[in-house]
Amino acid sequence: MARGKSIVVEIESLYRARYRQFLRVATAIVGDEAAAHDAVQEGFAVALKERRSFRGEGPLEGWVWRVVFNAALRARRARMARREVSDSVEELASRNGHVDEVGVRAWVAALPERQRLAVYLRYYADLDYRAIASALDVEVGTVSATLSAAHRALRRSLEEVER
Amino acid sequence: MIDVEPLIVSELEVLLPLPDGGRADWQDVVRRAGLDRRGVVPRVRGRWSLGYRKSLALVLLAVAAIVFLVAPALGIVPPVLDFFSSKPAPKQVIHQFDLLNVGAPRGMSPRVIAGQTRLVTTYHRHNGMAFPLWVAPTRKGGFCFTFGYSGGCAARKPPTRSEPGDHNGGAIGLGRYGSTVLAGYVYDKHIANLEVRFKHAPTVSVPLLWVSPPIDAGFFFYDITRAQQRQGGPVAVVALDEHGKELARVAWIFRPKPAWFDPRKVADLSKKHVILRSGNASIAIAPSRTGGNCFWLREGYGPIGTGCAPPRYQTVPMAGGLSHGTDFTVFSAQVKPSVGRVELRFQDRTQVVLRPVEGFVLYTLPTSHWPRGHRLIMAVAYSTAGKQLARQTFDPKQVGAYPCSKPVPIGAGETACP
Numbered sequence: 001m002a003r004g005k006s007i008v009v010e011i012e013s014l015y016r017a018r019y020r021q022f023l024r025v026a027t028a029i030v031g032d033e034a035a036a037h038d039a040v041q042e043g044f045a046v047a048l049k050e051r052r053s054f055r056g057e058g059p060l061e062g063w064v065w066r067v068v069f070n071a072a073l074r075a076r077r078a079r080m081a082r083r084e085v086s087d088s089v090e091e092l093a094s095r096n097g098h099v100d101e102v103g104v105r106a107w108v109a110a111l112p113e114r115q116r117l118a119v120y121l122r123y124y125a126d127l128d129y130r131a132i133a134s135a136l137d138v139e140v141g142t143v144s145a146t147l148s149a150a151h152r153a154l155r156r157s158l159e160e161v162e163r
Numbered sequence: 164m165i166d167v168e169p170l171i172v173s174e175l176e177v178l179l180p181l182p183d184g185g186r187a188d189w190q191d192v193v194r195r196a197g198l199d200r201r202g203v204v205p206r207v208r209g210r211w212s213l214g215y216r217k218s219l220a221l222v223l224l225a226v227a228a229i230v231f232l233v234a235p236a237l238g239i240v241p242p243v244l245d246f247f248s249s250k251p252a253p254k255q256v257i258h259q260f261d262l263l264n265v266g267a268p269r270g271m272s273p274r275v276i277a278g279q280t281r282l283v284t285t286y287h288r289h290n291g292m293a294f295p296l297w298v299a300p301t302r303k304g305g306f307c308f309t310f311g312y313s314g315g316c317a318a319r320k321p322p323t324r325s326e327p328g329d330h331n332g333g334a335i336g337l338g339r340y341g342s343t344v345l346a347g348y349v350y351d352k353h354i355a356n357l358e359v360r361f362k363h364a365p366t367v368s369v370p371l372l373w374v375s376p377p378i379d380a381g382f383f384f385y386d387i388t389r390a391q392q393r394q395g396g397p398v399a400v401v402a403l404d405e406h407g408k409e410l411a412r413v414a415w416i417f418r419p420k421p422a423w424f425d426p427r428k429v430a431d432l433s434k435k436h437v438i439l440r441s442g443n444a445s446i447a448i449a450p451s452r453t454g455g456n457c458f459w460l461r462e463g464y465g466p467i468g469t470g471c472a473p474p475r476y477q478t479v480p481m482a483g484g485l486s487h488g489t490d491f492t493v494f495s496a497q498v499k500p501s502v503g504r505v506e507l508r509f510q511d512r513t514q515v516v517l518r519p520v521e522g523f524v525l526y527t528l529p530t531s532h533w534p535r536g537h538r539l540i541m542a543v544a545y546s547t548a549g550k551q552l553a554r555q556t557f558d559p560k561q562v563g564a565y566p567c568s569k570p571v572p573i574g575a576g577e578t579a580c581p
Contacts, residue, residue, distance in 0.1 A: 008198075012189055019187040028179055037186045045195030080243050080375060108171070110276060110300050110377045113247050123172055124179070154171065 007051045010060055015044055018061075021125045025065075026072040028120050030079065039075040043068030062134020065121065069135055108154070114138075115150040122147060243373045244283060252280035252297055256309075260299045263307055263316065273316040274302040283374055286310065286384035288344065294384065300377040310346065310384070317348060317380070337400055337413045343387040345369075345400065348380045355405040359385055362395025369400075426457035426471050435459075438520045442527030444493045458523065462491050472497075480552040481505065481544040483524070490566050492528045494539065496555075503547030510559055511537045533565040535581070 015022075019040065026036035026043075047067045054063050108119055114136065121132045129147075133140040252260070260277035280299040287293055296310040307316040317336050335357075337347040345359060349371065357369045371381035387397060399414040426449070435449035443463045448456040457471035467486045483496020494507060498519045505524045507515040509532055517524040532538060538559035544552045558564075567580035 015189055015192065016187070020181050020184045023182050023184075023186070024179060027182065033182060041188070041192050041195060044192040048192065048196035048198060077245075110279070110302065112279065119171065151168070151171075 007054065007060070008048060011044065011047055011051065011064060014061055014064055018125075022065075022068055025120045025124045026068065026075075028124060029069070029072040029117070030075045032079065035075050035079060036072065039072040040068055042075075043071035046071060058134035059131050062127070062131040065125070065127065065131065065135035066137055069117070108150075111150055111153060115146050115153070118143060118146045119150050243375050246281055246283070246298070246300075246375045246378050247279075249281035249283055252282060252299075256280055256297050259309065260297070260307060273305070273307050275299050275307040275316065276302060283308075283378075283382065284372055286346070288386040289388060294344075294346075296382060296384070298374065298378055298382075304377075306378045306380065308348070308382075317350075335400060335402055335411050335413050337416055339416055343392070344384070345387065345397065346382075346384040348382050349402060350380050351402065351410060353404045354381065354402040354410055356403040356407075357383055358401045358403065359387075359397050360399045360401055361391055362398050364391040364394040367391075426451075426459070426469055429453050429471055430457040439523055439525040441493070441525045442529075443491065444495070444525055444527045446495065446523050446525050448521055448523070456521065458497070460486070460493075460495055460525075462486070462488060462493055462527075467493070468495075481542065481555065483542065483555065485539065485557060485564060487564050487566070492533065492565050494524075494526045494528065494542065496524050496542065496544075497522055498524060498544055499552075501546050502544045502552060503549075504545050506543045506545065507539055508541040508543065509537055510535075510540055513537075528565075533567065535559060538565060 022040045022043075023033070023036055026039045027033045030036040030039055044064070044067075047064045050067070054060060108116060111119065117136060118132055121127045121135055127135065129140050129143045132143045136143065136146075138146075257277045257280050260275050260280050263275050264272050264277070277299055280297050283296045283298045285293050285295045294310040296308060297314075298306055298308045300306050301316065303318060305316060305318040308314050315336075315338065335347060335349050337345065339345060349357065352373075354371065357371055359367045359369055361367075367385065369383045369385045371383050373381045391397070397417050399412050399417065401409055402411040404410055429451045430449040431452065432449055435447055437445050437447045439446040444467075445461050447459045447461070451457050451471045453471070455472060458469065459466060460468040465488075480499045480502055481496050483494065483498075486493045486495065496505065498505065500522065502519055505517040505519065507517065507526060509515075515526060517526055528539065539557045540559055541554060541556050543554045546552055562581060563579040565580055570579055571581050
């Protein structure tokens, strides 16, 4: 019970310290800040309820990221089913008035899902490879390979444009 | 080598700045988790019996069945296929998509991301013939697709809500494959129903398969039956919103081509004669029974192009281009009677002047104009008084437009003349 209570405290600390980063990544996934906030709240609530399933095999933060991630992906699927979302990244770009058909943003949007999520976690959440691995439920080496593949794809796109 | 990391950071920062934390509400999280103030989940014992849980499971199963099976058919829940969850394409299909990027004129490449090609679904004709639909996103935000032996690429277009009538406005991408298959895609998410309307047969509603981003489009496929063909065939494909309001209509594709279009039907072949020769190329014409002439453009023994058009259908002073084969490049154009001469300008500042004959000009480019630095860059049409009437530019860097002795690799395992 003591460990359970201390995890609650840790999760609360994480929430208070990193809410903005969670909201940012969730918004990138869901495509709408209000829906993203709901996903973050729901994700943390699930993390609290399921805290005993955290076995301490990686950083707690990575595990919470995974739970919030899944909540965001569920929210995104729900929005897609209601046709409220076209492509979250492009939608955001459009809303911010920064649409450019050929650009890093469009290329990030075109990355395979795992690469895209890894990019979000690396650059929006500033997570290290170990935490990203825990969040994506993959090995650290896979994170490295995934981010390398994303970089390669983006570099290729850039080089094509510069040619 | 480009360091992409700073670019990613700055672009993502612009795209989505760090939001403020004003919404943060830990108590809301605690409430949602059902915890008490001490952070403990209150236990409720004996609330649901096994029988109750079984019944609940059955009810949920029935609801799920309704949601996933019945509702889409009623148009209540639009099914959206997750693109990246679909089956990845094998190497040979990826290669086919790779080829789409190869050799296109500058700016015309679809920039398809062939490695992300997925099998979205497999359609079937009435005779059982399968049409696997392969789709890949492009770096331009659109997608390319193939099914069966056909396909194409689609640029992203904004959703269009048009007024009723015979119109499209980019809402429906429709192709006709063979004599019976209608297939294509739609972008406009207001489209809830797509109908094929027939001359006499009853209207048919065609299911749309919506595919998630980065494709973000709905696909359709319909094989017209013999009975429907016998009853006059289709006359239009119509897109409707959920209230039945017409958003788009494509009808032109079903209209028979005008008779004047086909030389075999309207040309007086007894009067066919050659009017122009240049190298091995020639242009022959014959009067059309619907006015004007039909023409036949040939190089050596092979036909390159043919057509008929009454003079009133030529709206521009000069309409032409380059035709090329493994050992020739030919410039030809049809010009209005007002055109007195056509000037061809080359990269090496040399020029060639062509005089129209019966509304046509023809020029086989000599080998001296094949290498880069000597290629055609512009054709300019002048009136007899010397007034410039039209100009047409050519990209001297277009791959494959000129013959060469040593084709070079151009990607995807293909070679072409640079």
